[in-house]
Amino acid sequence: MKVIFVGGVHGVGKTTACENAQRLYKFDLYSASKLLQEAPEYKTLLEHKSSNFFQKCQDIIVENFLNKTKATKSDVVIIDGHFSLFDSELRIISIDSHIFEILRVDHFICLYDDINEIEQRLQTRNIKLMSPQNIIDLQMSEIGNAKDVANKLARPLSMISAADIESFHRIIEKYVA
Numbered sequence: 001m002k003v004i005f006v007g008g009v010h011g012v013g014k015t016t017a018c019e020n021a022q023r024l025y026k027f028d029l030y031s032a033s034k035l036l037q038e039a040p041e042y043k044t045l046l047e048h049k050s051s052n053f054f055q056k057c058q059d060i061i062v063e064n065f066l067n068k069t070k071a072t073k074s075d076v077v078i079i080d081g082h083f084s085l086f087d088s089e090l091r092i093i094s095i096d097s098h099i100f101e102i103l104r105v106d107h108f109i110c111l112y113d114d115i116n117e118i119e120q121r122l123q124t125r126n127i128k129l130m131s132p133q134n135i136i137d138l139q140m141s142e143i144g145n146a147k148d149v150a151n152k153l154a155r156p157l158s159m160i161s162a163a164d165i166e167s168f169h170r171i172i173e174k175y176v177a
Helices: 013-022 030-035 042-045 053-070 099-103 114-126 132-153 165-176
Strands: 002-007 028-031 076-081 082-087 092-094 107-111 157-161
Touching: 002 013, 002 114, 013 028, 013 076, 013 165, 028 030, 030 053, 042 053, 053 076, 053 099, 053 107, 076 157, 076 165, 082 132, 092 132, 099 132, 107 132, 107 165, 132 157, 132 165, 157 165
Parallel strands: 002 076, 002 107, 028 076, 107 157
Antiparallel strands: 082 092
16 A cells, blocks of 8 residues: 655645545545544543643544554555644644654655635635744745655655646556556
């Protein structure tokens, strides 16, 4: 089984790109946020945020992903998530490379887009948490951490503009063909 991780800021188009590709190609698709939200302990975790909140969230995502993919018959699995996130005080937290190593990621894709486009998508979803500067800072961190993680794990990284869906599909096609 090959694992492709698709990362990028909120509103960049990860889920849309992955779902559109899934309609064309056969693969299992998981969202890191859905894997987290499905966990019985998620609600309690949110209510009682501790200093290791982000680590607990990552542990839940990893555990649920590994459990769900144990029985998969799919040759390719895609998980969409983040290389970096904001904490509750809008400090950027980079996801450690060991998380991606445990997920057994074979290929990283980092989607990026124009800040105005991302801001418009976030507004349609009623997400007002991020200012344009927050989006810029987070996107730069996502890109930087994607490069660091891919380099550290010696895995390929494809940097793709959200508008370049053809390049996204070409990468997926290489794995599902």
